[in-house]
Amino acid sequence: MPDTSPSRHESASIGVVVDLVRDYAKQETLGPLKGAGRWLALGAAGAVFIGLGSVFVLIGVLRLLQTETSAFDGGWSWVPYLIVLVAAAIVAAIALSRVKKATLGKEPGHGSR
16 A cells, blocks of 8 residues: 655645745735835825815915905905805816826736846
C-alpha cells in the first residue's frame, strides 16, 4: 500500500502558499484603504474650508451691497439677496463643473512593472 500522507516538503510548500496568499490579501486591501482614508480626510477638510470661505465672501458681498449702495433701499431691498443668490449659484456651478471622477487606486492599464 503506497504512503498517502503528505511529505514534509508538501506541507511546507502549502504553508508558504498560505502565507503568500495572506500577505497578498493584506497588501491589496489594507494599503488602498489607508490611502482612501487619507484621500477622504484631506478632501473633506478642503471642502469644509472652501465652503466656509465661500459663505464668508458671499455674506461680505451681501453686507457691502446693503450698506454701501443706496439704490437698494425701500422696495428694492430684496435685490442684494438676489444678487448674492445668483453669485452663489455661479460659484456652485463652477465648483460642480470642476468635479472629476477621481480614482483612489491605479488607473486600469497603467499597472506598475
